Amino acid sequence: MRFSEIIGNDALKEQLVRMVRSGRLGHAILLTEENGGGAFAFALALAQYVNCREQGPEDSCGVCPSCHKYQKLIHPDLHFVFPVSSSNFLSESEKKGPVSDYFLAPFKELALANPYFTEQMLYDAIGIENKSGLISVNEARRIFEKLSLRAAEGSWKTMIIYLPEKMNLDAANKLLKLLEEPPLGTLFLLVSHNPERLLPTIRSRCQAIALQPLTREQRRSIEGAGQDNADFREIAKSILEAGLAKRIIDLFPQWEMLADLGREKQREWCLYMENYLRKIYLVANGLDGLADLSEQEEATVRSFAGRIKPSFYEKAFANLDAALSSIGANVNPKLVFCDLGNRLLLAL
């Protein structure tokens, strides 16, 4: 992630880059955000910047081998710790002492799809939905082990700890030891929602930086910025058009496309489709003001509003909810989306 890709907090980007370039960056930074406010994106951009081999005056280069690996979240010196709990994703033995490493694949998938994720989005992605995550002393031991290795490639080992306030006391004491005597060339990046819940001794070891909350416009541009939304909209449109024309054959490429996405993207698409249908429903019922249509949506949403029968919406929402549960339960995505397609076509 480059700083230029992050929306909002522009002064902070300059401040962090200045700190790196003048050698004033400490070994532990505590970034505080409102839930989903982008501090994780800042942590990624800073980690990428310190290890970039062609560091520019304002940003990382984005193309050197190190940046390349950071952008895919596969750099061997990039480590993640986040709160976890036991989940159906895990084997029986893993359930006894869950740690972040067991959930790295869904975590990275989420972070790549949306670095502005919230705490709940994390729990949904790693399958612990209704439980609250914890960072255990086992996890703290692993941090210790990882950081005692030499940096594999970069000049800095970067350890991003999402929600350190979820550490229990034993874990927090272990982290404190590491912050007091940091292994050589280590940068700790803590992303917190409640820094007052951290041990004061941990806080005092960190350079604290608070992010400004995002404005409504910035939030909207984050939601609208991803090309995914344009892609998602195209899929939604094609499905409704094919369904209205009862051309089942035209639905297949859309289902194939959805089935090939990762679980997190499939979930996002279902939620996008529900929101898209909600807008069409509102317009169909003369509540245009509540639909909050973007320029790109305007014409097609109005066109669908005039053609979709009122009985469709309830069935569509029920089927999309059922698809969301199936995705969460790891049902074969081809079956999920083929079934969803048939049901939507019948209901239209």
Ligand SMILES: [Zn+2]
């Ligand atoms: Zn670079």
